[in-house]
Amino acid sequence: MFANSLTGLVRSVGLSTVMRAAGMVTKLLPIPQPTMMVGPGSSARLGQAINDFGHTRVLIVTDPVVSKLGLMAPLLQALKAGGTDYVVFDQITPDAPIALIEKGVVVFKAQGCDAIVAFGGGSAMDAAKAIGLAAANHKHPAQLVGYFKGRRAPAPIYAVPTTAGTGSEVTVAAVISDPETNRKLVIADTRLVPRMAALDPALMVGLPPDITAATGMDALTHAIEAFVGHWGTVFTDRMALSAVGMIYENLPVAYVNGQDLAAREKMALAANYAGQAFTRANVGYVHAIAHQLGGLYHTPHGLANAIMLPQVLRFLSPAITGKLALLALRVKVGKKTDTEEVLAHKFLDSIDAMNIRLGIPTTLAALREEDISALARAACREADANYPVPLYMSQAICEQVIRQVLPSHPAVATLPRKAPVKQGGRKTASGAKTRTEPLALT
Numbered sequence: 001m002f003a004n005s006l007t008g009l010v011r012s013v014g015l016s017t018v019m020r021a022a023g024m025v026t027k028l029l030p031i032p033q034p035t036m037m038v039g040p041g042s043s044a045r046l047g048q049a050i051n052d053f054g055h056t057r058v059l060i061v062t063d064p065v066v067s068k069l070g071l072m073a074p075l076l077q078a079l080k081a082g083g084t085d086y087v088v089f090d091q092i093t094p095d096a097p098i099a100l101i102e103k104g105v106v107v108f109k110a111q112g113c114d115a116i117v118a119f120g121g122g123s124a125m126d127a128a129k130a131i132g133l134a135a136a137n138h139k140h141p142a143q144l145v146g147y148f149k150g151r152r153a154p155a156p157i158y159a160v161p162t163t164a165g166t167g168s169e170v171t172v173a174a175v176i177s178d179p180e181t182n183r184k185l186v187i188a189d190t191r192l193v194p195r196m197a198a199l200d201p202a203l204m205v206g207l208p209p210d211i212t213a214a215t216g217m218d219a220l221t222h223a224i225e226a227f228v229g230h231w232g233t234v235f236t237d238r239m240a241l242s243a244v245g246m247i248y249e250n251l252p253v254a255y256v257n258g259q260d261l262a263a264r265e266k267m268a269l270a271a272n273y274a275g276q277a278f279t280r281a282n283v284g285y286v287h288a289i290a291h292q293l294g295g296l297y298h299t300p301h302g303l304a305n306a307i308m309l310p311q312v313l314r315f316l317s318p319a320i321t322g323k324l325a326l327l328a329l330r331v332k333v334g335k336k337t338d339t340e341e342v343l344a345h346k347f348l349d350s351i352d353a354m355n356i357r358l359g360i361p362t363t364l365a366a367l368r369e370e371d372i373s374a375l376a377r378a379a380c381r382e383a384d385a386n387y388p389v390p391l392y393m394s395q396a397i398c399e400q401v402i403r404q405v406l407p408s409h410p411a412v413a414t415l416p417r418k419a420p421v422k423q424g425g426r427k428t429a430s431g432a433k434t435r436t437e438p439l440a441l442t
Contacts, residue, residue, distance in 0.1 A: 029280075031172060031193065031279060032191075032193045033170070034170060034193060034197045035195065037196070037197070038199045039199075040265075042199060043119075043198045043200040044074035044078045045078075046160060046197070046198035047074070047077070048078045048082060050078075050082075050158055052082075055156070056085065057086060057115075058079065058086040058087075058116065059087055059104070059107065059111065059113040059115070059116045059128075060076075061092060061104060061117065061128035062118075062124050063092040063093065063120050066124070067088065071162060086117075087107065089103075089107050092120065094123050095175075095177035096127040097176065097178070097179050098141050098176060098178055098185075101134060101141040102140070108132075115157070116131065116132050116154070116158070117160065118158070118168075118169075118194065121161070121165070121166065121215070122165060122301065125159055125161065125166065125169060126168055126173075126174040126176060127174075128157060129157060130174045132154030132155050132157050133150045133154045133187065133192060134150075136153060136154045136155065137150040137151060141187070142185070144187045145186065145187055146188070148188070149187070150189060150191075153191040154192065157193075159196075159198075160198045160203070161268065163204065163211065164215055164271040165217075165271050166218060166219075166271065167278070169194055169199075169272065170272055170276050170279060171192075171193065171279040172192055173192070173279070174186070186386075199268040199272060201261050204268065205261065209256075212255050213302075213360060214300055214306060215271070216247060216251040216255070217306035217355070217360065219271040219274045219275075221283070221305040221306070221309050222243070222277065223243035223244045223247070225278060225283040225287065226274070226282065226283065228323050228324075229284055229388040229389060230390060231280070232277075235276075236277040236278075237277075239276045239277040240278075242270075243270045244327055244330055244331060246267070246269065246270035248350075251267060252357055254267050282386070282387050282388055284383065284387045285393060285398070286309050286312045287305065288382040288383040289308050289312070289379045289398070290305045292378045292379050293366075293367070299364060303360070310348065311404045313348055314348060315391070315393065315397065317344055317348065318391070320344075321340050324347045325340040325341075325343035325344050327347045328346045328347035331350060333346045363406060363409065364405045365407055367402070372402050372406075376399040379402075380394075
């Protein structure tokens with residue numbers, strides 16, 4: 001037991017030092033900010049703006065559903081009217097598998113394209129980024145996984161998100177998948193940030209309630225993890241808090257009434273703000289676990305985040321009580337006269353209430369007990385190597401956290417909590433206890 005404790009101490013101190021150093025780099029790293037067009041009809045205005053750059057031919061990267069629904073019509077009409085040639089690559093599927101990225105690269109090169117428009121949800125935008133970087137560097141997409149693996153910048157990328165979740169129109173990352181290993185892979189490069197983007201709420205009014213809910217909770221997870229991690233800045237905290245407040249106010253409205261343009265636009269902005277926050281402040285264990293669930297079971301990313309968010313935050317709560325209290329005040333589920341501990345509990349319970357209100361399940365139907373060990377191992381590896389988490393999980397604790405969402409798991413969670421102990425300037429804990437009784441959102 002002593003050996004295990006010592007190993008945990010060394011791991012915590014070592015990772016803490018590395019993450020602090022990496023955090024200093026991210027604070028100084030120049031990250032481009034795309035020119036934004038916002039409001040109904042902005043996708044057409046983006047097309048008009050693209051014409052002014054004199055591209056020879058533009059590759060439109062999208063998925064079959066978006067293509068069939070005709071959502072691209074205003075953009076395509078604007079490009080045609082301005083004399084900009086284009087070719088549509090509409091074969092993107094969820095999680096953007098490597099084979100499709102390779103196929104997109106072939107189309108980009110064969111058609112002589114010199115710019116890319118990403119049109120769709122997160123998979124389409126991530127695929128467009130990966131296609132652009134792979135084409136510019138003449139590399140297999142897998143060779144670009146990691147940080148700054150391409151020597152050359154991609155051709156100019158423009159983005160039109162059709163969901164309010166990923167914030168990929170402002171991020172440095174592209175997430176793709178490898179079906180052979182059931183893994184999600186991350187390509188990160190500041191040059192992947194699109195030059196311009198359009199947040200057009202008119203494109204989002206037809207989203208089904210379940211997709212509205214899952215993508216909205218994805219944006220909420222981005223904002224919260226960016227806020228509670230150790231790489232936050234004044235700017236990222238401001239953007240994250242704004243996003244959380246906007247999501248609490250507008251996601252339930254958009255979920256009930258998808259035709260509400262004002263709520264849709266606010267959600268698009270919230271996802272954008274959350275994207276700006278986490279592209280610099282990064283994410284944490286919710287994403288680390290969700291990526292594994294998506295890779296193995298093809299669970300939609302937003303849904304996986306929504307299911308895991310309450311569990312992970314309850315584990316982290318001893319180390320982030322003050323920040324959870326600030327979040328509670330921002331979303332108006334507590335009073336300034338409440339203690340930080342009371343406010344933190346109210347915020348955690350409000351997330352449970354939000355999930356219930358949005359029809360998000362408390363368990364993951366696909367999860368199997370025999371997979372949990374491997375899922376936890378991969379999640380810890382991802383988090384340890386990449387994310388500035390406020391409290392480290394051992395694999396055993398990560399397994400317990402994941403086990404809370406097993407379909408057969410008792411309704412009342414039993415994950416033990418111990419007070420965090422500071423070790424080498426970094427907090428660690430052996431676990432956390434969940435609280436299941438939700439409070440109504442107010």
